[in-house]
Amino acid sequence: MDETTNEASRKGFSGWVRRQNAGLWFGMGFLAFSILFFKMSFDLPYQSKLGAGPGMYPRWLSGLSIVVALIYIWQSCSIQVFRVGDCFPGRQALLNVATIFFSCLAFLFLLNTVGFIIAGSVLMFITFVRNYRLVPALALSVGITLICYLIFKVCFSVPLP
Amino acid sequence: MESLMGLLSGFAVAMTWQNLLYCLIGVTVGQLVGVLPGIGPTTATALLIPLTYGMQPVSAIIMLAGIYYGGMYGGTITSVLINTPGEAASVITCLDGHEMAKQGRAGVALGVAALGSFVGGIASILGLVLIGPPLADFALRFGPTEMFSLMLFGLTMVVGLMGASIVRGLVAMFIGLSLSIIGMDPISGVLRYTFNQPFLINGLDLVTIAMGLFGLSEIFLGMENLAAVGKPEKLTSLLPNRDELKSTTGAVLRGTGLGFLIGLIPGTNSAIPALLSYSMEKKLSKTPGKFGKGAIEGVAGPETANNSYCGGAMIPLLTLGIPSSPTIAILLGAFIMHGLTPGPILFTQNPTFVWGVIASMFVGNAMLLIMNLPLAGLWAKIALVPAKLLYPIVLIISIIGAYTVSNDLWDVGVMLVFGVIGYIMKKIDIPMAPIVLTYVLGTMMEKALLQSVKMNNGSLVGLIESPISLTMIILAAVVLSGSVYAEIKHKKSAIAGEID
Incomplete structure (x- = not known):
C-alpha cells in the first residue's frame, strides 16, 4: 500500500x-x-x-x-x-511545498521593513535549512541573496529596497 | 522579392553588435532553461520581460524570442544524457535518445538532434519569410468584426486542443477571460471589478500571472520530490553512419513540415508536433520494433518538429496578433509593453523591427548549433545541479522578476496567489495554458466585439454578414462540436492529455 x-x-x-x-x-x-x-x-x-x-x-x-x-x-x-x-502528495512532500509558500509570505512581510538582503536571506534560509546543515544553509542563503542583489540592483538597476 | 529585401535589411539590424549580444544572451538563457528541469521558456520569458524595460524594442524581442526557440535545443541534451527532459517538447526524445546514449551513441543522438533542430528552425523561419508578408496583407482587410471571429476561433482551438477534457478547458478559458475584464473598460474607460483598489485599475499583469501559474507552481511541484538525477552518459562521435543518414534525412524533412503546420494552429504547443512526429516515424518505419530501443528516427523527427514549430508559431503572432502558445502570449505582452501592436500593420508600420527579429532567428539558430554540438557535455553537467539548491534560486529570481513589474510587493503577492492556484490546477488536471492565452485575447476580443456592435448600430448581425467572420464562426462551431462529440464518445486523443 x-x-x-x-x-x-x-x-x-x-x-x-x-x-x-x-x-x-x-x-x-x-x-x-x-x-x-x-x-x-x-x-x-x-x-x-x-x-x-x-x-x-x-x-x-x-x-x-x-x-x-x-x-x-x-x-x-x-x-x-x-x-x-x-x-496531493503525502505529509512530508506537502511540508516541502508549504515551506516554499511560507517563506514567500515571510519575504512579503519583511521586505519593506528590513530590505531585500535580510528578507531574501530569510526566504532562502527557510527553504535551505530543511535540506542542508545550519552553517551551509546560512552561507548559501546570504551568498545567493547578495549575488542576486548585485546582479539585479547593479547590473539591471532594479530598485530593490 | 520584397520579402528578400526586407530580410536583408533585417540582417543589418540583427548583425549590430548589441543585437548579436542580446541574441546570444537570449539563446543562452533559452538553452539553460531548456536544460534545467522545471523551468520552461514561458517562465524564463516572463521573468526577463521586466528587465527589458530600458531596452530598444527590437533588442528586447530578439532576446526574448531567443529564449523561446533556444529552450527547444536545451531540452534535448538532458533527455539524451540523463533521461530527464528539460521541457515538455523533449519528453519523447528520452525514449530513444537515452537508449542510444546507453548504447554508447549519445554523441550521434545529440548530433542528429542538433542538426535536425537547426534544419527545422531555419526552414520554418524561411516559411515565415515567405508566408508572413502576404498573410499580413490579407489580414489588413480584417475589421473588428473579422478580428473578433478570428479570436473566437482561436479560443475554441485552445479549448478544443488543450487538456484531456473540454469542460476543464472551458473552466480555464473562463478564468482567463474573467481575469481579463478586471480594470478599465477598453471603450468607455469605466472601472470594473477593481474593488476601489488603485493597483487594479490597469488590471492584473500578464507577467505576474504567467510567472505564478507556470513558474511558482512548478517550484511547488518540484519541491515535492527532491530526488537527485543520474550521471550523464559519455559523448563520442556526433554524426550518424551512412545507413542511418537516409532515414534521418526523411525524418528531418517530415518533422520540418509537420512542426511548421502545427505552429500555425492556435492552441497548440511544441510538444504536440514532437509527439505526432514520433508516432508518424514509428508508423512509417520498416522496423517499428526498434522504437523505444534507440531508433535514430525517434530522435531526429521529434526534435526537428518542435524547432520547426517555433518558426510556424511566430506567423499568427506577427501577422494576426494572435498568440498560439503560452510563451507566444508572453511575447505578445512584451510587444505591447514596448509600444508595438502585433498584427498585420506591424509589417507596414515597423518593417525594420519585424525583419530584424526574423533575421535574428536565423542568427540565433546558428549560435545554438555551435553551442550545442561541442558543449553538450557541459550543458548536461548544469542539469545536475541538485533540485534542493536549484528551486530556491529560481524562487528568489522569480520574486525579483515579479517585484520588477511595478516595483511593488503587490505583484509578488499576485504571483504567489497564482502559484497556489496553478499548483492546485495541475493536481486536478486543469490545463493552465488556456488561462494565459485567453487572458491576452480577452481584452482584445471585448474591444473588437464592442467596436463591431457599434459599427452595426448596436446589432451583432455584422458577425454573420461578413464572409470572413462567418467562415471563422462556422469553423469555431465545428471545432467546438467536434471536441464535445469526441469527449462524449471518449475518443479524445490521448496526446492532448499527456501534453498538459
Missing part, C-alpha cells in the same frame, strides 16, 4: 481532508467567483450612448461562467473524481 492510500484511509481531520473531492471544492470556488462577477456586472450599465455598455460583456461572460462551473461540478462528482488524498 503506498503512502497516499495509507493517508487516505487515516481517521480524524486529516483523513477527512484527504477523502474530500478536490474537483468539487475547486468547482465550488470557481462557481462562487463567477456568481460574484455576475452580481457585480449588474452595477455596470448594460448599454451606453455608444451602444454596448461596460456591463454587457462581463454579464454574458460571468453568466456563461456559472453554467460552465455547474457542469464542471457535475463532472467532478460523477465522471472524474479527484480525491485530495490521491492527487
Whole structure:
C-alpha cells in the first residue's frame, strides 16, 4: 500500500481532508467567483450612448461562467473524481511545498521593513535549512541573496529596497 | 522579392553588435532553461520581460524570442544524457535518445538532434519569410468584426486542443477571460471589478500571472520530490553512419513540415508536433520494433518538429496578433509593453523591427548549433545541479522578476496567489495554458466585439454578414462540436492529455 492510500484511509481531520473531492471544492470556488462577477456586472450599465455598455460583456461572460462551473461540478462528482488524498502528495512532500509558500509570505512581510538582503536571506534560509546543515544553509542563503542583489540592483538597476 | 529585401535589411539590424549580444544572451538563457528541469521558456520569458524595460524594442524581442526557440535545443541534451527532459517538447526524445546514449551513441543522438533542430528552425523561419508578408496583407482587410471571429476561433482551438477534457478547458478559458475584464473598460474607460483598489485599475499583469501559474507552481511541484538525477552518459562521435543518414534525412524533412503546420494552429504547443512526429516515424518505419530501443528516427523527427514549430508559431503572432502558445502570449505582452501592436500593420508600420527579429532567428539558430554540438557535455553537467539548491534560486529570481513589474510587493503577492492556484490546477488536471492565452485575447476580443456592435448600430448581425467572420464562426462551431462529440464518445486523443 503506498503512502497516499495509507493517508487516505487515516481517521480524524486529516483523513477527512484527504477523502474530500478536490474537483468539487475547486468547482465550488470557481462557481462562487463567477456568481460574484455576475452580481457585480449588474452595477455596470448594460448599454451606453455608444451602444454596448461596460456591463454587457462581463454579464454574458460571468453568466456563461456559472453554467460552465455547474457542469464542471457535475463532472467532478460523477465522471472524474479527484480525491485530495490521491492527487496531493503525502505529509512530508506537502511540508516541502508549504515551506516554499511560507517563506514567500515571510519575504512579503519583511521586505519593506528590513530590505531585500535580510528578507531574501530569510526566504532562502527557510527553504535551505530543511535540506542542508545550519552553517551551509546560512552561507548559501546570504551568498545567493547578495549575488542576486548585485546582479539585479547593479547590473539591471532594479530598485530593490 | 520584397520579402528578400526586407530580410536583408533585417540582417543589418540583427548583425549590430548589441543585437548579436542580446541574441546570444537570449539563446543562452533559452538553452539553460531548456536544460534545467522545471523551468520552461514561458517562465524564463516572463521573468526577463521586466528587465527589458530600458531596452530598444527590437533588442528586447530578439532576446526574448531567443529564449523561446533556444529552450527547444536545451531540452534535448538532458533527455539524451540523463533521461530527464528539460521541457515538455523533449519528453519523447528520452525514449530513444537515452537508449542510444546507453548504447554508447549519445554523441550521434545529440548530433542528429542538433542538426535536425537547426534544419527545422531555419526552414520554418524561411516559411515565415515567405508566408508572413502576404498573410499580413490579407489580414489588413480584417475589421473588428473579422478580428473578433478570428479570436473566437482561436479560443475554441485552445479549448478544443488543450487538456484531456473540454469542460476543464472551458473552466480555464473562463478564468482567463474573467481575469481579463478586471480594470478599465477598453471603450468607455469605466472601472470594473477593481474593488476601489488603485493597483487594479490597469488590471492584473500578464507577467505576474504567467510567472505564478507556470513558474511558482512548478517550484511547488518540484519541491515535492527532491530526488537527485543520474550521471550523464559519455559523448563520442556526433554524426550518424551512412545507413542511418537516409532515414534521418526523411525524418528531418517530415518533422520540418509537420512542426511548421502545427505552429500555425492556435492552441497548440511544441510538444504536440514532437509527439505526432514520433508516432508518424514509428508508423512509417520498416522496423517499428526498434522504437523505444534507440531508433535514430525517434530522435531526429521529434526534435526537428518542435524547432520547426517555433518558426510556424511566430506567423499568427506577427501577422494576426494572435498568440498560439503560452510563451507566444508572453511575447505578445512584451510587444505591447514596448509600444508595438502585433498584427498585420506591424509589417507596414515597423518593417525594420519585424525583419530584424526574423533575421535574428536565423542568427540565433546558428549560435545554438555551435553551442550545442561541442558543449553538450557541459550543458548536461548544469542539469545536475541538485533540485534542493536549484528551486530556491529560481524562487528568489522569480520574486525579483515579479517585484520588477511595478516595483511593488503587490505583484509578488499576485504571483504567489497564482502559484497556489496553478499548483492546485495541475493536481486536478486543469490545463493552465488556456488561462494565459485567453487572458491576452480577452481584452482584445471585448474591444473588437464592442467596436463591431457599434459599427452595426448596436446589432451583432455584422458577425454573420461578413464572409470572413462567418467562415471563422462556422469553423469555431465545428471545432467546438467536434471536441464535445469526441469527449462524449471518449475518443479524445490521448496526446492532448499527456501534453498538459
